[in-house]
Amino acid sequence: MVEVRARRAAAAVLAAAAVLAAGTACGIADAEDGSVAGKDRLVIGVNGDQPGVGELKGGRYEGFDIDVAKEIAGRLGVGGADVVFKRVSSATREKMLRNGEVDLVVASYSVTPERKVEVSFAGPYYVAHQDILVRASDAERIRSIHDLKGRRLCRVRGSVSFPRVHDEQGIAALPVDADGYSGCLADLVSGRLDAVSTDDLILAGLAGKASGSGQRLGIVNAPFTDEPYGVGIRKGDVDGCEAVNKAITGMYQDGTAPRLLERWFGKSGLKITPTVPQFEGCV
Structure with missing residues (x-):
């Protein structure tokens, strides 16, 4: 009888350990699945009313931010039909990130201390004024x-x-x-x-x-602020932030970012900065 009880107790311990291990593994998988670094499909929030930056024309989005978003997605291993653009506005960006309606926001999204309370930022990918x-x-x-x-x-x-x-x-x-x-x-x-x-x-x-x-x-050409354009990302997604930063760095190192800036703003008369901005840090 004592031996039977011992075997039953050992079995119970093993079962509990298995459940705990499964739960831990599931938690790890969920965490990985939640990061943009591991996604096979990305929904990216963009503007639709900013010509040259992010504009919806004839059912298609175009502009500097749109091209930046495509480049980042491609460097994360996501391209073609697996990149979906969803329109955001200045008033809806944080809410849509928090609710999971979008995975990233690339929408002339200036990094501010107030916004960093609600979402995280990769980049910036450009500093406007x-x-x-x-x-x-x-x-x-x-x-x-x-x-x-x-x-x-x-x-x-x-x-x-x-x-x-x-x-x-x-x-x-x-x-x-x-x-x-x-x-x-x-x-x-x-x-x-x-x-x-x-x-x-x-x-x-x-x-x-x-x-x-x-x-x-x-x-007027009388700038009075710095506006670091960050890539909005779900709060706490450090792996995703670091992956996006790596993509942005690559865009400047291989000349992609300067080429896109010249394409969209080269004839505007603005002084364009072709070097990678100082990143905010993924914390």
């Missing part, structure tokens, strides 16, 4: 951020660009709300706005689009 876009007829009247006092300035929900001017710099600009930067462009051209202030790459794209329809706009 906030500037001002005006009608050519107003170029003599608006030469710097200080000239925006009392003038109508576009405010996009969820974007930090208007607060940078109004709150951080203390410039009493008058907000005019828009859903996105295409709306800002339409309002500027129509005269409802006096200026649009956001990242210079976005402004260059907006100016290029306006010139195509005969509208004359100009960038």
